[in-house]
C-alpha cells in the first residue's frame with residue numbers, strides 16, 4: 438500500500454487538496470478529524486485534557502470549547518506543548534487505526550492529511566510527501582478570512598508550526614497554492630498521476646493483495662513440499 442503524506446501550514450489549502458483526492462476516488466485519512474474525535478466528551482483524550490487544563494475549557498454541554506482552548510494554546514507555547522503531549526498517543530493510534538481500516542478494504546493508495554507531519558516525525562512513514570505551500574502573506578489573509586481571526590491571532594497560529602519554506606524543502610512534491618482554484622486544479626492533475634503511478638514491489642507487498650499473495654505462495658509451497666515428501 439502507498440501511504441501518501443499530505444501536509445502544509447495552517448490554511449495553506451490541505452483540506453481543499455484532500456477534497457480533490459477524495460473526488461478522484463482516493464481515500465483520505467484526516468488527522469484533524471481524528472484529533473476532533475479523540476477530544477469528544479468522555480473519550481480518553483478528553484479526560485486527560487480536562488484533568489490538565491481544568492473544567493474552564495468546557496462548554497455547558499461538557500464538550501471542549503475549541504475556540505477557547507485554541508486561544509489558550511496558540512498564545513502560549515508551554516500550554517501547546519502540554520496539549521500536544523497529552524493528545525499525541527490518541528491521535529497517532531487513531532491515524533494508524535484509520536489506515537488499517539483502509540488496508541482491510543483493499544485500498545492500494547491512500548492519502549494521510551497531517552498538518553504536523555514533520556513536527557511529529559510521521560514523515561518517515563509516508564512516500565511521496567506532498568506539501569501545499571503558500572506565501573506567508575496569502576496564508577495570513579486566507580486564515581483571517583476563513584476563521585475571522587485578528588492578524589495577531591492568525592500570526593500566533595502560523596508561528597506555532599514549522600515554517601512552510603522548511604516544509605517545502607523537505608517535500609517530494611510541492612503544490613504552489615498562491616494562485617486561484619483553476620491553477621490549483623491544473624497542478625493537482627500532475628500530482629494525481631504521480632500518486633497513481635504503479636506501486637513499487639515494496640508498496641505492493643504491504644498492500645492487502647500483496648500479503649494475501651505471500652500467504653497463497655507460502656501455502657501452495659508447503660502443499661507441494663508435502664506432496665513431494667509423500668511421494669518419496
Ligand SMILES: CC(C)(COP(=O)(O)OP(=O)(O)OC[C@H]1O[C@@H](n2cnc3c(N)ncnc32)[C@H](O)[C@@H]1O)[C@@H](O)C(=O)NCCC(=O)NCCS
Nearest residue numbers: 446447468469472503504506507521524551552553597598
Ligand atoms: C487547539 C484545538 C482545540 C483548536 O481547535 P480548532 O477547532 O479551533 O482548530 P482545528 O482543530 O480545526 O485545527 C486547525 C488547524 O490548526 C493547526 N493546529 C492544530 N493543532 C495544532 C498544534 N497543536 N500545533 C500547531 N498547529 C496546530 C492545524 O494546522 C490544524 O489544521 C485543536 O486544534 C486541537 O485539539 N489541537 C491539538 C491536536 C493536534 O495536534 N491537532 C493537529 C493534528 S496533527
Ligand SMILES: Nc1ncnc2c1ncn2[C@@H]1O[C@H](COP(=O)(O)OP(=O)(O)OP(=O)(O)O)[C@@H](O)[C@H]1O
Nearest residue numbers: 446447448449450451452453579583616617618621
Ligand atoms: N487556491 C485557492 N484560491 C482561493 N482560496 C483558496 C484556495 N485554496 C484554498 N483556499 C481557501 O483558503 C482557506 C484555507 O484552505 P483550507 O481550509 O483547505 O486549508 P487547510 O490547510 O486545510 O487549513 P487547516 O490547517 O486549518 O485545516 C479556505 O477558506 C479555502 O477555501
